[in-house]
Amino acid sequence: MINLINILMQIIAYVFLITGIFFVLSTAVAMIRFPDLYTRLHAGSKCLMAGSISVLMGCLVLEGINLNSLKLIVIIIFLLVTNSVAIHVIASFANNHKIKSKTITKNDIED
């Protein structure tokens, strides 16, 4: 019975890991193929955070409950807070440098 629960936890952990790594790989493809800075910001904030949180959740399921899993939870909360702040700072910096979107039809910033 304990063996069955162990195998089930391993399967759940690897499902989390493979889902997260799919998101990380799609972030890399998005960084190459997106035409514009602001679309790349979108990929770098949301898609990357989905991937990294999913990978860390997989490690959390592999670990169980002890001190290391507390550190993993701290990393998850810290990434959730700081990466969105960092992407917002970069977006405001790009707006100060007057970088325009390539596929824009009507510029709301300058009008």
Added chain:
Amino acid sequence: MLLLYLILIIVLSAILTFYRVIKGPSIPDRIVAMNSIGVMFLLVLVLFSYYFERKFIIDVALVFGVFIFIDVLIMAKYLKKSEKG
């Protein structure tokens, strides 16, 4: 053994993202790409601690997460000031 392949896929995606660092048309492109590479390397560190079964690497990953954040903030602030003056 599956864990090693997952680490290799993350390293491959970091190498693909490095293309944007080389060929980014503007400075914020390069900063966003380096931020993504930093988070990917943090994931590689966390997975290394399970692959080699050395649990202290999680502490290294925790401090590295702080460094990524401070890095982006300092670059954005410094470049904004140099644009003005």
